[in-house]
Amino acid sequence: MASLRCHFYLITYMESLDPRVNRLNLSTTELTSKAPLDQLGTYEVFSQLKEDKPYFHVGPVHAPNCEMAFLFAKEQFSRRQTCTGLFVVETRNIKVSVFTEGEDTVYNYISNPGELANGNTESFELFHLKKRGKQHEYIGTIEASSAEVALSMVKSEFINDKPVYNIWIIKTSDIESSQDEDKIIWDTLPDKKFRDAIAYKAADKIKEFKERQ
Amino acid sequence: MMTNTEALKELIYKMADDQLILGHRNSEWTGFGPLLEEDIAFSSMAQDKVGQSYALYQILNDLGEGDPDTVAFMRNADQFHNSQLVELPNGEYDFSLVRHFLFDTAEAIRFQMLTNCSHEPLAQLANKIKGELRYHTMHADIWIKQLGRATEESVSKLQDSLDRLIPYAIGVFEPSPMEDQIIEDKIFEGEGKLRQQWEEAILVVISKTSLNLPDLSLVKPVYGGRVGQHTEHLQPLLDEMSEVFKIDPTADW
DSSP: OOHHHHHHHHHHHHHOOHHHHHOOOOOSSSEOOOOOOSSTTTEEEEEEESSOOEEEEEEEEESSSSSHHHHHHHHHHHHSSSEEEEEEEEGEEEEEEOOOOOOOOOGGGGGOOSOOSSOOOOEEEEEEEESSSSEEEEEEEESSSSHHHHHHHHHHHHOSSSSOEEEEEEGGGGEEEEOOOGGGTTTGGGGGGGGSGGGGHHHHHHHHHHHHO | OOHHHHHHHHHOOOOOOHHHHHHHHHHHTTTTTTSHHHHHHHHHHHHHHHHHHHHHHHHHHHOOOOOOOOOOOHGGGGOOOOOOHSSOOOOSSHHHHHHEEEEEHHHHHHHHHHHHHHHHEEEHHHHHHHHHHHHHHHHHHHHHHHHHOOOHHHHHHHHHHHHHHHHHEEEEEEEOTTTTHHHTTTSSOOOHHHHHHHHHHHHHOOOOOOTOOOOGGGOOOOOGEEEEHHHHHHHHHHHHHTHHHHHTOOOOO
């Protein structure tokens, strides 16, 4: 069963899932859909550590729908750190750019817009990967007629000298977010030190135990 | 205001014992949950429950009762005041989920009422853990809505568990002999009022599913837990839970 799934996985998603593969082929399309990771469907989770800090990507959860994804994400990603807000979005609804590295910013590969925003615009959330191996972080919100147009507009609005290695764009309406009236669910997190190994001062006891051996 | 300490203690004992026993039961799912994410969520909530029981035993300790560990680990089944609902073995996941839904809905309303309790430490605790309880009921409601309208199999399994558990769930509201005193002293609005609000709350969720709530006025409640009458399932749970403490009461992490 596992090997069968693996096989399916490789054929379908290899091109877009593996960054090493992406790097070999930089000039295909500018945006692809981020591939789901498993058969139940995955949702990407974004967390905010403090009220005034930007949301950043913390990882995926498996779930049958958005509501349950939020439910799982809450315990998964606020168990060992503080949190003041959380949202989830279905993995396939994240538009992913190509990857770059070194001094090469991904915006070198974004072309100018063919068409600018016409009548019907929607809001899109933009995330940057500023260091390889780190998480994508929220940069800003853009009104545009599509993710592609949003991407081309970003270039003029949010770029500074530092290279950006990858971009995620998410339609705001695809996001399931914590509600203001539910903010109290984060209240007692700082009291749960017992969930951290560091709260257990065991070193002395282990030393004493070893000496007795 | 002068509060009736005996009535207050009785109320806190039954709440603390409910939380401790259900916390332990739910923790038995750790490592066996239906998917990893749910395993972690359910285990975290079990941990919350044990933490809440500790806080309640601490309030009892301040009212002159024994220290929390001794009270939790050194009593026998007939000295526990938990409802029989919380001591029943886990069964399959549908059973544990329905119990979680029925119990946590009642618990959240009870603590909401207690935010106005005349005994200040209990009111403070009720305010402090509001957020934990909000997540617990959110979790229960979403699962019941999901499985309660998913497939024929999931609906029939939940329905069977619901039918089996309802008499035990109503047992949670077993009136205290000091009920009038508790209400008069503004400790708590009483089991009758709690039950009424609970019935409305569970109906809101059940009516969004394909499940049928039995006619609650015809259900014969399973009472006895509050006065120390328990099923044969409680004592083995207590023996397991207190095993380490009984070997070495000073054992610490």
